[in-house]
Amino acid sequence: MLMFLSNIKYKIKRRTWSRFVSKIRDKTFYPKIYKSYWHARFHTPGQPVSPVNYYTAVPNSGAGIGHQLANWIAGFWYARQFGLQFAHTPFVQEKWEYFLGFGEGEVAAEVLIKKHGYKKILLPLFDEFNIDEIAVIRKIVHSYSDRKVVFVSEQDQFYRDQFGVMDDIRRKFHHAKARKEDHLIYDKDFFNIAVHVRRGDVVNKQKTDNPNLLMRWQDAGYFERVLSTVIETIKPDKPIAIYLFSQGDRSAFSEFEKFDNMHFCMEMSPVDSFLHMVNADLLITSKSSFSYKPALLSNGIKICPKNFWHGYSNAPDWILVDDDGCFDSKQLIMN
Numbered sequence: 001m002l003m004f005l006s007n008i009k010y011k012i013k014r015r016t017w018s019r020f021v022s023k024i025r026d027k028t029f030y031p032k033i034y035k036s037y038w039h040a041r042f043h044t045p046g047q048p049v050s051p052v053n054y055y056t057a058v059p060n061s062g063a064g065i066g067h068q069l070a071n072w073i074a075g076f077w078y079a080r081q082f083g084l085q086f087a088h089t090p091f092v093q094e095k096w097e098y099f100l101g102f103g104e105g106e107v108a109a110e111v112l113i114k115k116h117g118y119k120k121i122l123l124p125l126f127d128e129f130n131i132d133e134i135a136v137i138r139k140i141v142h143s144y145s146d147r148k149v150v151f152v153s154e155q156d157q158f159y160r161d162q163f164g165v166m167d168d169i170r171r172k173f174h175h176a177k178a179r180k181e182d183h184l185i186y187d188k189d190f191f192n193i194a195v196h197v198r199r200g201d202v203v204n205k206q207k208t209d210n211p212n213l214l215m216r217w218q219d220a221g222y223f224e225r226v227l228s229t230v231i232e233t234i235k236p237d238k239p240i241a242i243y244l245f246s247q248g249d250r251s252a253f254s255e256f257e258k259f260d261n262m263h264f265c266m267e268m269s270p271v272d273s274f275l276h277m278v279n280a281d282l283l284i285t286s287k288s289s290f291s292y293k294p295a296l297l298s299n300g301i302k303i304c305p306k307n308f309w310h311g312y313s314n315a316p317d318w319i320l321v322d323d324d325g326c327f328d329s330k331q332l333i334m335n
Helices: 002-024 035-042 065-081 094-100 109-115 131-143 162-174 177-181 220-233 250-256 270-279 289-297 330-334
Strands: 054-056 119-122 149-152 191-196 240-245 262-265 282-284 301-305 318-321
Touching: 035 119, 035 131, 054 065, 054 109, 065 094, 065 162, 065 289, 094 177, 094 270, 109 119, 109 149, 162 289, 191 220, 191 270, 191 289, 220 250, 220 282, 220 330, 240 250, 240 270, 250 262, 270 289, 282 289, 289 301
Parallel strands: 054 149, 119 149, 191 240, 191 282, 240 262, 282 301, 301 318
Antiparallel strands: none
16 A cells, blocks of 8 residues: 555656646756756866666656657666666566567666665756757766766656667567567568558547647548558569558458458557567558657568657668558568
8 A cells, every 4th residue: 555655656756747748848947847957067076987778768658658758768878878878777667678579688777776875866858969968968977976976867858869779679579588578470481561550549539639649640531552662563472461450340441451461450459469560571650659669679561650869770671651542562572
């Protein structure tokens, strides 16, 4: 009971703080609400007590796994940018923590703090492309060089080009312990195409003025056009099988009934859907972190919406599509 009340208290405190931060983030005085800012202003570090300190990012407990992964990846990336070691903070759900395996081989932030005397220091949000804001963070990091510190990024610190750690997280995922337990419904004798159509929170987009939902909406015609172009162009040495991953009733996707060997995976669990998107020979993503992250982990061809809030690798197995569903089909031949 006490633990339950403690968790409720923490969530309320965290939610209140996040709302406060969002209201004043664009104010010039914003960094000054952090103790770490004032420490950097008035503390001159002495001799470093350890070769390096640590950086971690906490996956957002109120968000889906795609969002949580964006948090984790940002922490992994910024640790390097600031010359720090990365400390792992687990994903909210244990099933995802085990499935992804990203924490395997990493030191845990909680262990550093509770068992090794490291102090937790919260950092202000910063714009990764703002030189002045980056300089503030570097100054803060330097000011603690004579102490044992785990720097914690503010919630939802953004990192646009998440493919910057693609090789690392791909290696982590494909060598994780959980891979021994994976079960795929794909037939290896087929060229397997996965299509992710985001629905759920965006399905009622016509009834909302929420810009975050509106920017994520793509109608079924977009995916139908992309898939038709793929099938007309690509010439694999195996027959094609298509798997559509989404939510809702199959009748809402009648446009796809015309495709041969079409499989509607509407009831598959999020973990299994994620796994199948990673392992597809060709993955068609939506404007969703839930398919963007499998694309980062995939060794196959990725066909993605050009207009998205994260960046893409310029490698040839990444093909970008305009909002009308058109793209250069010659890129498929090259793959």
